[in-house]
Amino acid sequence: MQDTRPNLFTAWSFTILLSVLYAHSMLDRYILSLLAQPIIAEFGLSDEQMGLLLGAGFAILYSAAGLPAAHFIDRNRRIPIVVVGVVLWSLSTMAAAFATGFWTLGLTRAGVAVGEAVLTPAAISMIADLFAKEKRGAPVAVYSMTAAIMGTGAIALGGLMFAAAKLLAPVLDMAPWRITLLLVGAPGLVFALLLAVTMREPPRNAAKSRAEETGVKAFLAELAKNRALYFPFYLGVTAVALYIFGLSSWAPTILIRSYGVEASSAGYMLGLMGIPGAIAAAAFWPSLAAYLGRRGWKSPLPVTLLISAVVLSPVIFLTPFVGSAIAFAVGVGVVKLANATSTVAPLTIQNYGSSRMRGRLTALFVLTSSVFGLSGGALLVPLFANLWPGDPDSLTYGLAMLGVIAAVISIPSFWLAHRAAASVLPDDSD
Secondary structure, X not given: OXXXXXXXXXXXXXHHHHHHHHHHHHHHHHHXXXXXXHXXXXXOOOHHHHHHHHOHHHHHHHHHHHHHHHHHHOOOOOHHHHHHHXXXXXXXXXXXXXXXXXXXXXXXXXXXXXXXXXXXXXXXXXXHHHOXXXXXXXXXXXXXXHHHHHHHHHHHHHHHHHHHHHHHHHHHOOOHHHHHHHHHHOHHHHHHHHHHHHOOOOOOOOOHXXXXXXXXXXXXXXXXXXXXXXXXXXXXXXXXXXXXXXXXXXXXXXXXXXXXXXXXXXXXXXXXXHHHHHHHHHHHHHHHHHHHHHOOOOOHHHHHHHHHHHHHHHHHHHHHHXXXXXXXXXXXXXXXXXXXXXXXXXXXXXXXXXXXXXXXXXXXXXXXXXXXXXXXXXXXXXXXXXXXXXXXXXXXXXXXXXXHHHHHHHHHXXXXXXXXXXXXXXXXXX
């Protein structure tokens, strides 16, 4: 079959633009973590209410929209779908600047969630069609690295925008947190226009024998056939996501409450430590998987996830108990370095999933990690913190409890996925 993929320059330009969109989506997603304290103060919200806005209020709709959107993505042109999604989440972030309370903030978060739900399934699907199978590792790592970097990078950029917003507040007569949301949302409209004007839809490269495998029944049959791999894989990723999202959601507030750090400074500290760790992780963990594969290891990608979970376990338990703000920020960076799921999990999906199912397999990854990871992590931390009422460090203790749960679930899950993957043939249709 003739290779219809574009040249490498076009493929990489497309990948970089998709990564920029991903970075912007993460900024819109996480900006409320930095703004949590002033929003709580203005509206009189509880930590649990804020946890719902940070987690379940976003994640449930994000994930509920993901699978139907991915089914549509697997059957239709992907660029127009992504453009609509970018416009929706950008306008919703800007609309949050005019919120009047919990419910209006929740409505705008729903708009952000639905808009962002289309991006990653479409991006992973298009990257697979832009590059030959043996060359996908680097572009997937670049795209996936964006999530790892922006988990803390969004807080750093948000801190910069919050500082600018404080300068603009007297001129605009608005609270700085509201101006920050306007500054964060606006660039997305430009990015959407750039995507629509400059990029062409990449042709799909599915083999003819896979062309019919687009229906819901075929997708469910695929999950059932390889359930010994998919179930523990998704469970392990979800367990890690519980802690990572819990940490990302509450790390700025922990620095503010427990260490007396100002909001914008908290963003700078977390970004300074978290971004290098995320970049190093994005380079190291896929390289380790490739090395293990060359050495003859069976299922090197699930093995890499298992190694990461083992390394991550003591780190996520000890990080909340360090004695200073700087040490806590360093601990966040070490967590980012030890976490392989952001880059290796999408590679695992591309390696074992057929071309016509990658969108839905990726959406299922987003669904499990977001519904239980983001919504659970953001909410469980303050719920566990209630065990220490009145203690200024209660969020710290809640985060540590969540770390124990993540370790207990993720290590055996990735072990089972590794065992099962040895008997599952990787997809070689393209």
